[in-house]
Amino acid sequence: MNPPAPIIEIHDASDLAEALSVANARGETCGITGAGSKKRLGRHAPASKMLSIQSFTGVTLYEPEELVLSARAGTPLREIERLLESHRQQLAFEPMNFGPIYGETGHAATLGGTIAVNASGPRRIKAGAARDHLLGFHAVTGRGDIVKSGGRVMKNVTGFDLSKLVCGSYGTLAALTEVTVKVHPKPETEQSILVLGLDEASSLALLRRATATPFEVSGYAMTPPGVIPGLDVNAAALRIEGPKISVSARRDQLLSALVEPSNRIMNLQAEHSQKFWAAIRDAEPVARQDGQIWRLSVAPSDALTVVEAIRNCGAPLRAHYYDWAGGLIWLSLSPAPDAHASLVRAAVDSVGGHATLIRADDAVRAHVEVFHPQPQALAALTKRVKVAFDPAHVLERGRMRAEF
């Protein structure tokens, strides 16, 4: 076993630029770490040294009336959420907490790490992902250049939208030093309806019908029996948020539009609803199993086809559930050295979409592609984009792709 890479504390952007320039000159590789809450996410490819941005903390701008917040990349997400909460605001993209998946308690994530993995939660359909809320950033590229892109205003098309590129790039293009995000009013209250006991196909169809209503549903999940403790039947769950007066009205309208009188209904009021969606957000239903975890993104109407294809080809499915009206599938499979990657990916490729291996041992993630393979022309373009920021493959080498 190799000794762990040395961790170097970085104090500001010029420190970081210096460290990366040195790494370029010496042919070293650098990992970027904040709180380390996602260190087991991505391919396993240890760097020669780790640059810690944990001391890059602090909110540098918060104007509630302008719906904007800037913070240094290492600022704990918890701290930002507390600050927003005190102004009845929130990050509408509901960043997921990876703690349950990696068996860690608490919620150690930083804002920078959250952006770097484009985290998003059950509100994805209504409010978007992290990428939809990132207004601008400051970073140091793999070349060691200090750059910025975007701004602090809501509407901006000045120059290429590099925010989209760094969001979800797992630190392979640039190390973020400061980010500016859109913030939103926190809904006054929420309620959820669970329609119980329908078969999987009907439950998913109900969720898709709900996406075609004007009732501003903010969560669409389907859990099989036993996935939520105490629920021994399929549940199709819908969340409604907003002012009290409108939540109950929309709930009634949703019920009459979608639900048959014979359906079994369960209502979750505010705190129960919050707990339910936090579990869905953090993948708790699959995290509890000790299997390997996959996260699949497909067209909602293909969800069941994909899960059945995986089941029918003999992959040992331990648990699964759906979010985003079926568009997001979480799977837990019995561990295998290849993580059943070709079975899972063949099922996804038959309909279109992508599959990411979220949890598996380091040894597995060292040789199984964690991120979905791309067709040749797209893979070549992706590599050229990487090189445009980091020609020597210094930053997070091998974290996303074996070839960079």
Added chain:
Amino acid sequence: MTLIMPTPENAILARRDEIVGRLRALLPSQSLIVDETARRAYECDAFTMYRALPMIVALPETVGQVQAILRLAAEMNVKIVPRGAGTSLSGGAMPLEDGLLLGMAKFNRILEIDYDNRCARVQPGVQNLAISRAVEARGFYYAPDPSSQIACTIGGNVAENAGGVHCLKYGLTTNNILGLEVVLMGGEAIRLGGKHLDSEAYDLLGLMTGSEGLLGVVTEVTVRILQKPAVARCLLLGFPSVEAGARCVGAVIANGIIPGGMEMMDKKTIHAVERFQPCGYPLDVESVVIVELDGTGEEVDHLVGVVEKIARDAGATTARASSTESERLQFWAGRKNAFPAVNRIKPDYLCMDGTIPRGRLPEVLAGMDALAAKYDLGVANVFHAGDGNLHPLILYDSAKEGDTERAEQLGFDILRLCVSVGGVLTGEHGVGVEKRDLMGEMFSETDLDQQQRVKCAFDPQGRLNPGKVFPILHRCAEFGMMHVSAEKIQFPDLPRF
């Protein structure tokens, strides 16, 4: 001030007949425009201040033809300028004299409407409004609604990341598309996204959106469609000062309300609109704010009451809520007529597009008045108040000696003012050629170099829409991105502007 574009290459112009001959073998005759008079129709887009006659215009109908054109262009070293409906307000589709203008208007089919997955697959030449029309019978619509929506195409919307009056709540183009098919400069067709969400690697879909036709040619777009809100109502609010109107806008958002639309007009615009086509705007106010609230009936009625109270507290002297759909449309009519109405004051106007932090509005408007006085020109203001996107309309007369230059200079100064308060050069119209030379106001050389390195990853020869967005064109070789032998260097005489 004169716009400097890359110098036309004589070597290319000399081979024009040969290029035309090769194109004739690739395209049906009606897809090629060679005749000078017909090419004139393409000499500018909606930014009419600068014009250039394209060397050739091609109007392909299939993805295969686009690929063949781009392969030929690579072989013969021809520059490409993509164009949708030509409604760009920043000159994004302005032709090059030694370039091929690639018109995508014949890609005008809606390929698939998938209600189950709430999306539609359309070709890039489909008009923005045509998408909403195609799905409205089932209560759906496509959310981004730029004011040119009856003419502008979805391909152009992707290129510019088009917005509209509803983007505070429903987002810009980038938040409302799921997939693209793109032909790269080497002729390869790639698919980004699809009917699923997010990317398996870098978000190239997000990068392409708003890239102003500099990275690739879009040949298909998958858009999200939404169910129309059950109810929409409007408030027409009049304030004794711009500050009071701005205070109201801030207070609405501070109260946790994100309206479907929130627009503001200054006194000059209000009076122009009322003279053009009366729609009941108060004339004894300094600013008018229109707030549209949408959602379910109960919620909208409740919020109308809340916003009305906020407006009164902010000092509104007029506060009327629409009670019928026709009244709601009447409140909007003035705003929608603002540009033609202002055009009655002077023969020409230049529409600026800066975005500012909303709270700085009163000081920016005061600064703008001072600048307008300095240049002896009038400015009328229309403002997407919710998201801080300003549209100052600079009034001038192009027939009058020196007016055009002064209007342009005033526009530049206004944009500098926007940047100085933490804003940006363009909120939704794009940089194009119009704001190209101001990019240095917002970005350092290192910032711009990084953007150009991204451009090089897509277009290493720099043949796709050169002269737009970036004030100084670097050869990709200068960035160490590609190996170039001496005889193959592009634009050897390129001016450094």
